[in-house]
Amino acid sequence: MAEENKKENKKIIIAVDAMGGDRAPDEIIKGCVEVFGLCDNLKIFLVGKEEIVARKLDEYKSRELNFDIEIIDAQEVILNNESPTWAIKNKKESSIVKGLNLVKEEEADGFVSAGSTGALLSCSTILLKRLPGISRPVLATLLPTINKNKFVMLLDSGANVDCKAIYLEQFAHMGYVYMKNIMKINNPRVGLINVGTENLKGNIVTKEAYELLSNSDLNFIGNVEARDILSGIADVLVCDGFVGNIILKNIEGMAKNIFGMLKNDIKKNIFRKLGGLLVKPAFVNLKKKFDYNEIGGAPFLGLNAIVVKIHGASDYRAVKNAIMQCVSFVKNDLKEKIKLVKA
Amino acid sequence: MAEENKKENKKIIIAVDAMGGDRAPDEIIKGCVEVFGLCDNLKIFLVGKEEIVARKLDEYKSRELNFDIEIIDAQEVILNNESPTWAIKNKKESSIVKGLNLVKEEEADGFVSAGSTGALLSCSTILLKRLPGISRPVLATLLPTINKNKFVMLLDSGANVDCKAIYLEQFAHMGYVYMKNIMKINNPRVGLINVGTENLKGNIVTKEAYELLSNSDLNFIGNVEARDILSGIADVLVCDGFVGNIILKNIEGMAKNIFGMLKNDIKKNIFRKLGGLLVKPAFVNLKKKFDYNEIGGAPFLGLNAIVVKIHGASDYRAVKNAIMQCVSFVKNDLKEKIKLVKA
Structure with a gap:
């Protein structure tokens, strides 16, 4: 070729x-x-x-x-x-x-x-x-995790708002190939975003996707709850594009709102203001972690x-x-x- | 009676x-x-x-x-x-x-x-x-917003993982009645959690729910993106129980992870540690805001x-x-x- x-x-x-x-x-x-x-x-x-x-x-x-x-x-x-x-x-x-x-x-x-x-x-x-x-191209977004320099790939992060279970299996495959070849992770761990960790949890689509992923040759670690997305528990996380968009924007909003609420409260008195100046580098580092400019782009796979x-x-x-x-x-x-x- | x-x-x-x-x-x-x-x-x-x-x-x-x-x-x-x-x-x-x-x-x-x-x-x-x-009872959760002492009710926050559009309309009605009568909010603003603010955005269910809500006599303010959940833009936010569970747990995880990451970075040197002590009250206040013990329970409506x-x-x-x-x-x-x- x-x-x-x-x-x-x-x-x-x-x-x-x-x-x-x-x-x-x-x-x-x-x-x-x-x-x-x-x-x-x-x-x-x-x-x-x-x-x-x-x-x-x-x-x-x-x-x-x-x-x-x-x-x-x-x-x-x-x-x-x-x-x-x-x-x-x-x-x-x-x-x-x-x-x-x-x-x-x-x-x-x-x-x-x-x-x-x-x-x-x-x-x-x-x-x-x-x-x-x-069946469907997918928008694949890298997110920071609590582990330094480790990322998790979330797909679909917004391309397909209505998905069949088989699409989710394909997203998992694409994410796996990406994390293995580009991020050089040995046998990436693939998780399915779901409402509970037990294998019978979920809606119609995720229950079927669980079966498909269990029978695939991917390194499938099972269901992952939304509280564990940034915990470093998985290298690849799959969901439909509606849920993926909600997760991305919720993370974005939470980061912004938490910083905002803290800032407002820190401004309240002179001691906290001084403290705020001293811890500022920690805030800057964290903001950097959530800065898409540092991460780069999201490929359509x-x-x-x-x-x-x-x-x-x-x-x-x-x-x-x-x-x-x-x-x-x-x-x-x-x-x-x-x-x-x-x- | x-x-x-x-x-x-x-x-x-x-x-x-x-x-x-x-x-x-x-x-x-x-x-x-x-x-x-x-x-x-x-x-x-x-x-x-x-x-x-x-x-x-x-x-x-x-x-x-x-x-x-x-x-x-x-x-x-x-x-x-x-x-x-x-x-x-x-x-x-x-x-x-x-x-x-x-x-x-x-x-x-x-x-x-x-x-x-x-x-x-x-x-x-x-x-x-x-x-x-x-048609379906719903789990209704109160979440803090960036506005002091103001809450937003998220429903369904986990009871029904597969929903029809008509359920979402009913959830909106129940949330409206709750916020009006219990939280004493005059004409509560109802939003639909969606992937974009434009009225044609969404998956099959949210597109239909948008129509139903637009034609209802609720104070429907349109689609709300996940980044704005805690922004105080709405008093009632509706979604299916799968998405609601993802949002709740994502908020929980983000709050925990952001605090964790900041803490780790603050511990790194003596100045930041001192600063950390000075701003601690702001952290405590924020943690309190996200503490379900302070908010109470989630009713099944x-x-x-x-x-x-x-x-x-x-x-x-x-x-x-x-x-x-x-x-x-x-x-x-x-x-x-x-x-x-x-x-």
């Missing part, structure tokens, strides 16, 4: 959506420039409004520094209220459609975007194909190509990390490993 | 499961004794092993202090692996079955238990009837009687608060108000 060849001999080529997200194009372009300090043999297609992107790249002296960045002009933007099917036909000049087409045409190995999750997922699924044996979604409010660090993730996927041949060909 | 009469002229009578929960019977009995300091015109049936309960009551000098506590002997205990249907027939001498039968026979106005949620819910539903117009479930690890404060909740339900005639007779 052409792609296999490319992987060994040629540069790894990542297309990046310069226009998606709240802090585009500035932070996106900054991330693309900075990643060259971390990675050799890389080429980036920056997809966006040429005049804006070019001016910004000049500011970073990208040409003088010999960074291999090529601008792909894309003058259109998909709006939130536009249907992806419509956009693919009618907004061929949008950065998402152009970027994904580069991947489809095998001009690029992967695509990174901070644009709308819905548009990115739908356009990806329509333009790129699903991998053999995979199960597609016949690599697409990484980054948070809409991402700064350059998230862009940099997401590109590095893409590179790692290509180098580790993740796509081939995710293919699910059942005997 | 006999009950209505009782409410105005007679004592309010609450049956309490002396044997359920991890800290039974000591903390349960302590709670029952202490509640007499807060409430007149109250009688308690303490349901449990007579010899144990009597000895404990003597320790608290309950007889000398003239507390109206009557022991109802119940020698059996329902085990976790026993089916409720079986237990109702074969363990008539268990504290849950005996306590619920007191309510059924209108000997008591309500029942409080820290026993297994599953057994309590199933036995309650079988022994007591559902209220007219209510929609039954033809009042049943309040308290956390398995509850101490006497939760028992005391749950009994006070029961008293408030009776005084405010909550049961009659929850009846859903559609025009």
Whole structure:
């Protein structure tokens, strides 16, 4: 295959959506420039409004520094209220459609975007194909755990709000392959998010998924309750995209609210204020742990190509990390490993 | 009705499961004794092993202090692996079955238990009837918000893991009646837990529930994302019992993990340790906010009687608060108000 060849001999080529997200194009372009300090043999297609992107790249002296960045002009933007099917036909000049087409045409190995999750997922699924044996692509998010430098992958974290049990089994398989190959975890532990640890607990879907996972050759550790998500008990946690979205946003809200409530109470008197200053580094460290910019992007797994979604409010660090993730996927041949060909 | 009469002229009578929960019977009995300091015109049936309960009551000098506590002997205990249907027939001498039968026979106005949620819910539903117009009883949990002394009611927080949209509408109605009558909130704001705020977001059930709630006469404020649960944006939040359980346990886990991570980092050097001591009151206040013992119990709403479930690890404060909740339900005639007779 052409792609296999490319992987060994040629540069790894990542297309990046310069226009998606709240802090585009500035932070996106900054991330693309900075990643060259971390990675050799890389080429980036920056997809966006040429005049804006070019001016910004000049500011970073990208040409003088010999960074291999090529601008792909894309003058259109998909709006939130536009249907992806419509956009693919009618907004061929949008950065998402152009970027994904580069991947489809095998001009690029992967695509990174901070644009709308819905548009990115739908356009990806329509333009790129699903991998053999995979019913639904899945949004896979890495979360911090209480164990230093250990992560847990939550999937589906928002792509498919209505799921069959068999999808959950496939999500588990994809998460397992990811954590083993990219995060280098030996025989990752797979858990099923459920309302109790006993094997008969759950709703219709999780009860059936429990059976499927028990009979799979994955390292299935059983049901995991929501209080243990960050406890480090599992490396991969599966649930439907509705529950996954609830979990992610609940974690985000709790982190924010707990800090907020503590801050308000600490401000109440001078002693606490002083104490607050002294413990500030601990707060900063913890905030960093929950900062998506430090973690990078969430890949859509199960597609016949690599697409990484980054948070809409991402700064350059998230862009940099997401590109590095893409590179790692290509180098580790993740796509081939995710293919699910059942005997 | 006999009950209505009782409410105005007679004592309010609450049956309490002396044997359920991890800290039974000591903390349960302590709670029952202490509640007499807060409430007149109250009688308690303490349901449990007579010899144990009597000895404990003597320790608290309950007889000398003239507390109206009557022991109802119940020698059996329902085990976790026993089916409720079986237990109702074969363990008539268990504290849950005996306590619920007191309510059924209108000997008591309500029942409080820290026993297994599953057994309590199933036995309650079988022994007591559902209220007219209510398809499923619901577990309703009060959560703290970032606004001082303001709570949000989450229902279903774990009773029904598979729900139809119509159940969610009924949950909303019950939560509304509760917050209006017990928490004295004027026209409570009802939100639907969902993956996005836009009205077309969600899975099959929430999309349909959105329609039903929009057409109801409740004060429906639309979809609420999981990051806003504690933000005080709504007084009542509805979801299915699977999602509700995930949210509750995730909040519990996050509170615990964030405190744990901060503590570990604060211990790292002497300055932070000192700072930690100074801000400790703020931590204590926040912990108190998330302490179920301070909040009390979670009622099962929609039954033809009042049943309040308290956390398995509850101490006497939760028992005391749950009994006070029961008293408030009776005084405010909550049961009659929850009846859903559609025009």
